[in-house]
Amino acid sequence: MQKTILITGATDGIGLETAKMLASQGHNMLLHGRSPVKLENTVKEISPLGEGRIVESYVADLSNLTEVVKLADSVIAKHDRIDVLINNAGVFKTAETITASGLDVRFVVNVIAPYLLTRKLLPLLVSTGRVVNLSSAAQAPVDTEALSGRSRLDHMPAYAQSKLALTMWSRAIAQELGEAGPAIIAVNPGSLLASKMVKEGFGMAGNDLSIGAKILCRAALDDEFATASGKYFDNDSGRFAAPHQDGLNLQKSAEVVRAIEAVIAETTGNS
Numbered sequence: 001m002q003k004t005i006l007i008t009g010a011t012d013g014i015g016l017e018t019a020k021m022l023a024s025q026g027h028n029m030l031l032h033g034r035s036p037v038k039l040e041n042t043v044k045e046i047s048p049l050g051e052g053r054i055v056e057s058y059v060a061d062l063s064n065l066t067e068v069v070k071l072a073d074s075v076i077a078k079h080d081r082i083d084v085l086i087n088n089a090g091v092f093k094t095a096e097t098i099t100a101s102g103l104d105v106r107f108v109v110n111v112i113a114p115y116l117l118t119r120k121l122l123p124l125l126v127s128t129g130r131v132v133n134l135s136s137a138a139q140a141p142v143d144t145e146a147l148s149g150r151s152r153l154d155h156m157p158a159y160a161q162s163k164l165a166l167t168m169w170s171r172a173i174a175q176e177l178g179e180a181g182p183a184i185i186a187v188n189p190g191s192l193l194a195s196k197m198v199k200e201g202f203g204m205a206g207n208d209l210s211i212g213a214k215i216l217c218r219a220a221l222d223d224e225f226a227t228a229s230g231k232y233f234d235n236d237s238g239r240f241a242a243p244h245q246d247g248l249n250l251q252k253s254a255e256v257v258r259a260i261e262a263v264i265a266e267t268t269g270n271s
């Protein structure tokens, strides 16, 4: 059945590969990117794929939470239902690590923006829908002071903490919503896949991007993920697995969610 799928960071790497696969299967594609030029090129690449479906584009810099709110509002203005949200956009090494409002870019793009986008789009997501969150094998205990912009971290700790924080809120929201909500699933797409993040971050070519794209397509659409809400899928081992132990700690997860919501309230007035 044809689905309507919003994917963030569709302009490069795993996101682009996934968007191409989903478009080829005939789904309606809502493509997000931060660069208008890259997004236009992505639309040109994806439009000829598949038949009888729509391709829309949405520009937003996810390191700016006001733009995240506008992104959600633009989607809401055009759609009263989406089936799948893939929170794929992410950042590892970047020259600019602090946002204009003093927050850590890695936490904003990888954790807080997808949380805010998901919360805003929940009314559009049917109970049979999916939210697929791009986690990682790199996971480290979350320093909520750093998440809140009150202390600074180097690239790797910030990235690994951001990926565990994303995994933690995925499970927390899944439990909060229960069967009434869409399935919220955290997925490690596979380690060291050949994206620019891996080339720039680790100076290596990396493994076939389609490894990541295929698992995201399965998580978005296949029945095996329909009852996986709150779970973590590790594509390095090819199965559902336990995340870092903090990811199973409800109290720590609630603390992370509170810290995320406090940042959102302070920055955007949304609560």
Ligand SMILES: NC(=O)c1ccc[n+]([C@@H]2O[C@H](COP(=O)([O-])OP(=O)(O)OC[C@H]3O[C@@H](n4cnc5c(N)ncnc54)[C@H](OP(=O)(O)O)[C@@H]3O)[C@@H](O)[C@H]2O)c1
Residues within 6 Å of the ligand: 008, 009, 010, 011, 012, 013, 014, 015, 033, 034, 035, 038, 060, 061, 062, 063, 087, 088, 089, 090, 091, 109, 134, 135, 136, 137, 188, 189, 190, 191, 192, 193, 194, 195, 196, 197, 198
């Ligand atoms: N590659 C791997 O081995 C691997 C392993 C585990 C997890 N992951 C996760 O997979 C996801 C995709 O990563 P990738 O490897 O495909 O990296 P990538 O090629 O660098 O793609 C990242 C995507 O996110 C977008 N993005 C980055 N910062 C943004 C911002 N401030 N606002 C809006 N969009 C932004 C990028 O936009 P531009 O095109 O404009 O740069 C790009 O479309 C990430 O969440 C990453 O953490 C990757």
